[in-house]
Amino acid sequence: MTLQANLRTLIALAALVLFCASLAPAAAEPPCIANPKSAPCIGARQPNAPPCLRGSYGPRTAQIAQMKYLAESMLAAYASQADVRLEAVLQNLRTLALTPQVRSGDWEKMQGLISAFQEQNPQLLVFYINPDGSYYTAELGLTGKNLSDRAYFPGLMKGDEVVGSIVVGKTSGKKSFIVGAPVTNNSAVTGAMGAAIYAENFAAAMENAMPVPDSMVIVAADKTDVLALCSGLDQRTNPPCLQTGALPCLKDMEKQNNLSVVSSLTGWKFTIVGPGCPVK
Template identity: 35%
Template structure:
């Protein structure tokens, strides 16, 4: 990557002499940008293919051929240091081990690359979105072959956000330039703006961009012109040598396109948005049950119901069917299938449903993956309207809150956090505080003004106050003014607190 930085720096120096970035209505781009693109393309290709080559070598070891996970793990740990991601060893039944979790009790058998991998083919850049972590990845994998058959596979789910940041730093493009990478299906694998990762140009792009990409996918390199965001863009493109990925480097006529103005964060704006988001998920569940009412008496019908909800709501981590005895019978996505058949009747929200079949919005709890979670559940009825189990959606509150905050301007002296009425922190910009109990956690024990105001917040749906606590990222104590409001779903209330440090300079 240091070599890439040096080469790119030289390219940018030469391009500045040649009028780099100047407004130019000609179709051809300054030649130095071909070097920038070529260097970035080969650097990205080398990074991913080097990982694949290392996975292939690991697959040839005696540890891999004997299924010795602890031995395999030593090799994968070294790879993880080179390129961040989830490094794993997967078995023919889809169960797998990962460096960070050892045996995961999750299953990859339904992944789009799985059958091809266990037919003996390598995987090169297959897109994967983890609903539990929110991470977008590209899978590189190589089969383990012994005795003429595939007995396992080594894989790496490489984090695309990390690659995006690394390429942005390395390319250091000035205003008026952008870049992105698409695969052969038109799916954006990388982009200067990470929000575009995994968007598909053929469904979300302008007509001229769609036409340009369609032409690019038929060639290894060339030029294209397209319009997007109200600006004409002149682009060079080049295919990665070993992956079916194409990188596009574009000059935006008229310079940098300004993003839409963001509204200032306020409870008046945010609370209705959060309430709407929760209510929408709840309504999606309710409507899906009503729409599929006749099909919920079969496994296929129930699975269609669950997968349909998953496809509509990105904040939903899993959707499951729990039967009348409290057994988790079916779950989507299928990577969680190992938990099917588990007795979860003792879980608070399940027990509440079994006692009184009506919609439930659970308290926060720590999911097995380690994140804070809540459940929205609705009962199912048979044709005679007798209780026939329930559909349970696990949500990660962060994934409900963060997309809303992204569209708001948050001044540095402001913070927003969310608390249950029992003091459990549902959301906080400091992830270390999520899931803590305000009234009993040692972190808050020495801050009496916070505890006092916290009890008032828990007791009253709206209000204002003041307390002392640490400044973000610091041990220094600061005064914080607070105002709060409430969102509510099925008798469960969240207090939404907006704080301001009035004396911060």
């Protein structure tokens, strides 16, 4: 089987874990205290099992613990898929930032190189940022707009890379994820290469690579609970994922014992929330 087929199998199996609470209700004490040879005691107790399995016994305990493991593996693979796509853009920007044309800081010298990269990547909006926040694009040249008020801008001008900052583009007007790499000359930051990845295009690419069944929804949100991704084409055009801001259910997510994983690249938190917001 191909990697994509394996991932789809994991997705299908992982959906079953959402019903673990009904399949294996918790027991306060082992039922075998009165009868040590009773059948439930054949299965070993699993103290590290999911909340709905703690205190459970018997063959189903191991089975559902395995489904939880599959769900965790699927969620990690989904987050990794997003990281790989963003990392590829970052690597290209790093390469551009090292070229003599871009390091010159002269738009006329770098314009041809950036225009060629833009043509090869229509899903992006590529730009060069000056230290004062003004910026150029291949289509417009100097845009007349300024990025110095963006949250990621100070760090970028200090030499930090940015990956996954969620914005509404000043040029495109579209919800986008920003990736940026500083440009240095003699160890000083002289500008930055940036790219806005359109969220709609990114989500469609994720859907094609890792379709998620209707029985669950995976959301990714940044540290301030601003929605980055929501699995399922239908979910992105209907509640709860229609909103461009925070999902209401994300604020209570820590109380739901949902499966989550945090990306070390973007800081996004990927969570399986089931169909819609979790039931309180």
